[in-house]
Amino acid sequence: MYITGAGRTKFGVLPQTMPELAYEAMNSAIDDANADVRDIGAIFVSNFIGGPLNGQLHLNSLVASLLPGTNVPIVRVETACASSSTALRQAIFALDHYDMVMVLGVEKMNSRPIIGITEAIAMASDRQLDQASGMIFPASYALIAQQYMRRYGIGHEVLEQVSLINHQNSRSNPLAHFYYKDVTLETIRKSPVVATPLNLFDCSPISDGAVALVLSRKRRSPRDIRILSSQYSTDTLSPSQRRDMTSFAATKIAAHLAYQEAGIRPEDVDLAEVHDCFTISELVALDDLGFSEPGRAPELIMDGQVLRDGSIPVNMDGGLKADGHPIGATGLAQLYELMIQLRNEADVRQVSDARIGLAQNIGGIGGTAAVTLLGRD
Amino acid sequence: MYITGAGRTKFGVLPQTMPELAYEAMNSAIDDANADVRDIGAIFVSNFIGGPLNGQLHLNSLVASLLPGTNVPIVRVETACASSSTALRQAIFALDHYDMVMVLGVEKMNSRPIIGITEAIAMASDRQLDQASGMIFPASYALIAQQYMRRYGIGHEVLEQVSLINHQNSRSNPLAHFYYKDVTLETIRKSPVVATPLNLFDCSPISDGAVALVLSRKRRSPRDIRILSSQYSTDTLSPSQRRDMTSFAATKIAAHLAYQEAGIRPEDVDLAEVHDCFTISELVALDDLGFSEPGRAPELIMDGQVLRDGSIPVNMDGGLKADGHPIGATGLAQLYELMIQLRNEADVRQVSDARIGLAQNIGGIGGTAAVTLLGRD
Numbered sequence: 001m002y003i004t005g006a007g008r009t010k011f012g013v014l015p016q017t018m019p020e021l022a023y024e025a026m027n028s029a030i031d032d033a034n035a036d037v038r039d040i041g042a043i044f045v046s047n048f049i050g051g052p053l054n055g056q057l058h059l060n061s062l063v064a065s066l067l068p069g070t071n072v073p074i075v076r077v078e079t080a081c082a083s084s085s086t087a088l089r090q091a092i093f094a095l096d097h098y099d100m101v102m103v104l105g106v107e108k109m110n111s112r113p114i115i116g117i118t119e120a121i122a123m124a125s126d127r128q129l130d131q132a133s134g135m136i137f138p139a140s141y142a143l144i145a146q147q148y149m150r151r152y153g154i155g156h157e158v159l160e161q162v163s164l165i166n167h168q169n170s171r172s173n174p175l176a177h178f179y180y181k182d183v184t185l186e187t188i189r190k191s192p193v194v195a196t197p198l199n200l201f202d203c204s205p206i207s208d209g210a211v212a213l214v215l216s217r218k219r220r221s222p223r224d225i226r227i228l229s230s231q232y233s234t235d236t237l238s239p240s241q242r243r244d245m246t247s248f249a250a251t252k253i254a255a256h257l258a259y260q261e262a263g264i265r266p267e268d269v270d271l272a273e274v275h276d277c278f279t280i281s282e283l284v285a286l287d288d289l290g291f292s293e294p295g296r297a298p299e300l301i302m303d304g305q306v307l308r309d310g311s312i313p314v315n316m317d318g319g320l321k322a323d324g325h326p327i328g329a330t331g332l333a334q335l336y337e338l339m340i341q342l343r344n345e346a347d348v349r350q351v352s353d354a355r356i357g358l359a360q361n362i363g364g365i366g367g368t369a370a371v372t373l374l375g376r377d
Numbered sequence: 378m379y380i381t382g383a384g385r386t387k388f389g390v391l392p393q394t395m396p397e398l399a400y401e402a403m404n405s406a407i408d409d410a411n412a413d414v415r416d417i418g419a420i421f422v423s424n425f426i427g428g429p430l431n432g433q434l435h436l437n438s439l440v441a442s443l444l445p446g447t448n449v450p451i452v453r454v455e456t457a458c459a460s461s462s463t464a465l466r467q468a469i470f471a472l473d474h475y476d477m478v479m480v481l482g483v484e485k486m487n488s489r490p491i492i493g494i495t496e497a498i499a500m501a502s503d504r505q506l507d508q509a510s511g512m513i514f515p516a517s518y519a520l521i522a523q524q525y526m527r528r529y530g531i532g533h534e535v536l537e538q539v540s541l542i543n544h545q546n547s548r549s550n551p552l553a554h555f556y557y558k559d560v561t562l563e564t565i566r567k568s569p570v571v572a573t574p575l576n577l578f579d580c581s582p583i584s585d586g587a588v589a590l591v592l593s594r595k596r597r598s599p600r601d602i603r604i605l606s607s608q609y610s611t612d613t614l615s616p617s618q619r620r621d622m623t624s625f626a627a628t629k630i631a632a633h634l635a636y637q638e639a640g641i642r643p644e645d646v647d648l649a650e651v652h653d654c655f656t657i658s659e660l661v662a663l664d665d666l667g668f669s670e671p672g673r674a675p676e677l678i679m680d681g682q683v684l685r686d687g688s689i690p691v692n693m694d695g696g697l698k699a700d701g702h703p704i705g706a707t708g709l710a711q712l713y714e715l716m717i718q719l720r721n722e723a724d725v726r727q728v729s730d731a732r733i734g735l736a737q738n739i740g741g742i743g744g745t746a747a748v749t750l751l752g753r754d
Contacts, residue, residue: 019505049428049434051426051428051500052428055496055499057425057429057501058455058456058501058741060456061613061745062503062614065613068613071611072611073466073610073611076456077455078434078435078436079453080434093467093471096470096473097470115491120428122432123428123432123434125435127432131432233449234447234449234450235438235448237435363438364435364438367435367438368438368451
């Protein structure tokens with residue numbers, strides 16, 4: 001099966017409403033696929049937090065309102081920050097029954113929220129075990145950072161480098177949240193503490209945005225990109241129920257299944273998009289995906305191997321850190337970047353001879369993890 | 378494909394937490410299937426309002442916490458009150474890839490909510506077009522009732538009869554929300570006005586509860602019940618964008634597809650579970666499903682054709698009105714009742730020689746509609 005069309009909005013603090021963002025992305029994707037809305041047999045909508053923030057659940061029907069008279073099956077999927085990758089998987093399942101389907105990820109986070117943004121995002125963590133004791137996400141990822149740094153003997157300068165590289169990458173992505181922003185190592189170092197050892201520039205931003213992909217069972221155009229595998233796995237909601245916080249079992253399992261299904265190894269991957277909701281999670285991801293031995297991701301970073309001409313270019317679009325993190329759209333944004341790269345349409349940020357791309361998308365603190373592999377035939 | 382195990386909790390105002398309800402239903406379903414949790418390849422969780430009410434999103438990972446070490450793919454689906462029926466459809470899609478999967482519907486509505494229950498439920502309606510003008514669900518269904526009653530020349534006594542029959546049915550269902558309650562026509566008539574012409578007894582209650590079903594690609598036991606079809610359709614979120622409020626296009630389309638896939642007609646159905654969130658919606662459902670010509674559902678009600686020995690027994694469990702309406706579990710509760718009936722295990726409420734059962738499950742004001750057909754081989 002193939003991705004035959006891709007569309008996205010700019011990410012950032014945007015004037016558009018959620019329906020407007022959704023419409024723009026779907027319209028772009030259908031246009032890019034050179035298709036008609038009536039070719040789409042079913043739609044899968046990813047959105048994380050439309051209820052608590054925007055007062056809008058039942059988003060599948062909202063999408064039906066945007067496409068009047070189609071009446072196709074539309075469903076909403078939510079698995080925290082991994083929502084759009086798991087929605088993709090449901091769409092792939094459905095491709096056995098429909099010739100073409102669409103996946104939409106949308107999030108409108110900068111609005112007049114019904115409840116506070118931090119409280120709303122914290123709903124992706126365990127209500128009884130973590131929320132009740134104030135373990136919001138920056139605090140949880142700070143614990144992970146402390147353990148990783150202590151266990152593997154690295155300092156904050158590695159995290160700073162992750163932030164710097166992602167911000168530099170976003171400077172060649174006009175759709176990125178921080179495309180406009182010239183960020184220096186000095187800015188990153190001097191940014192205010194959020195939760196020790198994480199500073200402001202270790203954290204991804206609060207973004208609005210939408211991405212849509214059109215999938216087809218059969219190849220329709222030479223620009224189509226093949227879906228080699230889409231897998232996801234789950235783990236306990238609270239990290240307090242796990243033995244090790246320096247690695248996510250769900251990523252490892254999903255990656256193992258994906259590599260197996262695609263018949264490839266980590267070293268066959270030409271570029272990757274990984275889930276850097278906090279800088280530390282990029283390190284954990286690189287280890288868990290097998291791009292480095294456990295604890296050796298810092299070397300990939302410090303040696304420049306994640307740069308465009310390195311051995312494993314990572315987050316060419318700027319990642320969650322600098323492209324942005326409109327939660328329900330994030331997983332699809334990763335695939336949007338892989339599409340552009342594998343189609344050889346990435347302009348100044350093109351990875352040369354990119355044939356296989358990997359995306360890793362996390363929900364919560366690794367309670368969900370999805371790994372998707374795309375390939376140019 | 379087959380439903381090979383079914384489990385549910387009691388519905389009502391319950392002491393259990395959401396995880397406890399989920400665990401009880403899953404455990405019962407796996408037990409009923411005579412299976413082991415390690416036989417389950419993937420899980421599909423339906424929940425409507427865990428974010429705004431319970432502060433708990435990312436429910437797929439919460440379910441993973443309840444089944445430690447399994448790490449299987451789990452996803453949450455939300456399509457308002459039709460969430461569990463559309464989750465079922467995703468599970469069926471996945472049955473091409475896994476031998477056995479589970480669908481879980483759970484809702485904990487009676488709790489200390491983060492925001493008010495009426496405001497939270499209203500999130501299933503259009504934020505801009507309906508919520509902003511105070512069109513909460515009882516108000517919308519009151520408009521439907523007024524139009525249906527005027528167009529077809531019926532009075533409130535038909536709605537009272539729908540309520541009475543459902544309450545009487547629930548008296549033979551020990552798991553029903555109102556099993557304990559002796560409701561008379563007098564009680565129904567004198568109940569307080571909610572939104573003219575709907576009184577309190579025209580409205581389904583606020584229930585807690587959970588239901589789980591285990592699906593299998595192949596028959597595993599003589600008690601397994603075949604899934605003949607599972608279809609859903611969508612429509613605009615706001616009824617203000619439609620021409621007719623006395624009928625739901627999404628129900629008609631889903632029913633048409635389901636009858637076609639199963640190769641049957643409405644008159645082949647031996648019993649039905651329909652979505653009586655308000656009494657009026659039972660009338661609309663009977664018309665839309667083809668059990669009556671448009672506007673003739675009142676005759677089915679007043680002639681007693683929906684009773685256990687009638688031509689089309691409806692809501693033998695008491696329906697949403699009296700069995701209860703734990704939103705994310707409601708569609709699966711309908712299928713639970715069909716399972717019991719088709720297995721010929723319904724005891725005093727057994728419909729004789731039941732071979733084909735239909736369930737119709739609505740989201741919002743018909744923005745989503747699912748129709749499922751089950752059959753005894």
